[in-house]
Amino acid sequence: MGGRRLGDDTPCFIAAEIGINHNGDMKIAHQAIDAAVDAGADGVKFQNYVTEDFLSDKSLTYRYISQGREIVESQYEMFKRCELSSMQLAELKAHCDERGVTFFSTPTGISSLRDLLELGVSLIKNGSDFLTHLDLIREMARSEVPTVLSTGMATVAEIDDAVGAYRSAGGDALLLLHCTSSYPTPPEDINLRRVPTLSQLFGLPVGFSDHTEGTVAAAGAVALGACFVEKHFTLNKHMPGPDHRFSTDPEEFGFLVRDIRNIESALGSSIVAPTKAEMMSRHDFRLSCTASRAMRLGEIVERNSMVFHRPGSGIPPKLSEALVGLTVKRDVPAGHRFSWEDFHER
Template sequence: RTHEFLADRALTYTYTSRGREVTESQWDLFSRCELSSPALAELCAHARARGVQFFATPTSARGVAELAELGCDLVKNGSDCLGHLPLVRAMAASGMRTVLSTGMATLAEIDEAVRAFRGAGGRELVLLACTSSYPTPDGEVHLRRIPALAAAFGVPCGFSDHSAGTSAALGAVALGACMIEKHFTLDRALEGPDQHFSSDPREFAELVRGVRALERQLGASAIGPTAGELAARTAFRLSCVAAAPLRAGARLAADQILLRRPGDGLPPTAFDFLVGKRLARDVRAGEPLSLEHLAA
């Protein structure tokens, strides 16, 4: 609720809406977006009916309790309330998995919030790398914060994306983000502060497809040929082959050995080994060399 986090009704916020600059009271803006308890319950039921995990960003311990009563198993704390340690502790005490957004924060402030969460018995925590600029310019996204936060606090880290387009979110996944938060709108032409940089249905679907493809593409960190590469190794790799017809008894010279496809003979790494070896039988020009060609 607006009164739970805003005291000065004279505070204003300037944003772009429908291509023009708008300045309005923060109180009016946030009050207009409030959800009543029945509306929250209706949204929760609607999401569950469609297999979508429902969660919200409460601004008080009462809001945390309301989400717990709805059976939510996930709750998010906004960047503006990272320093609201009583709220962080209430989230921890609820037993719900908790997401802390870190926009505008110093490392020390994040550390204080994480300590408060853990000190209140919280177990499952996710940090979101975030820049609280709407929209966020490319140069202020700082995706490298994602692995840095994960390493600093030993928790999964995600990305709260306030940039336009999908490139930052996809880059976040490549850097290990476990969760992507992205503003969504049915139509960018709608009135409001976030519409113009939010993802519409087409872009959001494109983002989801991109994330799923990227998850597959990330694969494993183990180094070695893939199944497809194993099948192609013989055709694509090189072998040591005879540069010209060679007679049995001759000693191989370096200029009598070429490296050519396919890779079904001795590999290029055997080149030095072959130089000076005596042939046990005749070899045709272009024939892959093998150990059977060599005299004992």
């Protein structure tokens, strides 16, 4: 996606979701792109919604915490001030192209989807709130652009409907995101085990849309198989607006990238065998059958003739019973690591 293949053998795609954290200010949007790229993001996501696509009742309000205060405001006004025009989208995509980062966005209708397609985007996303908008999902499939489908608030049946709609429209490049639509998400509601469950149920790559505070959940999701992580991103957590408080700032996003890359490195191989580094440890730390006392030529080895001491370059303890009853063919000092050459054959 975005010129990269996603799967078990590829690095996790890490996206900074700027969303509406630009507050309707293009200068902030551009600064956020630069900060996200500098922090290690592979992709930058915006929202190119049309408020009227999903909201007509201007009396609906939204309650959130901003700058330490509880804010209650009109949903319509909040979303309207952060709308991005098609020209602004083009400007932001051009900036992302210049910085070598994947630009993608969440449309809310056929017209906003077409705006993205006209820009030649390489990735699109369907938000959790639009999971049941099957007509939009079918249009995403017909676009032949790789699609990310977020599953917050969903039942298995609803996810199955959405995946079925995508596939029935000819789409074959779909990635599911495990998501909890709670802002911020408390630890007990994260349910990271859903990542492998979704992959098993639908036979699709699965990622994680992270609405938690901190970086632990994202790293944990990658350990469980997530190949895509999306995290809200802001220049400053203390800016006014609904999402800044629980978003990562540039420093924290950098920690997120570091933690994910370290987890990927730590996951390593599923093959159970000593590593290259452990081969030296096997010599140094394992035990050998060792003479507990000095022994004379012709003496017979008994159980109390042996102790098990480092290093592991001699006969291993598991073969100690085979030594009992053998006759030494030379004098050996206490602490001598036995080898088969020390004994007469039976």
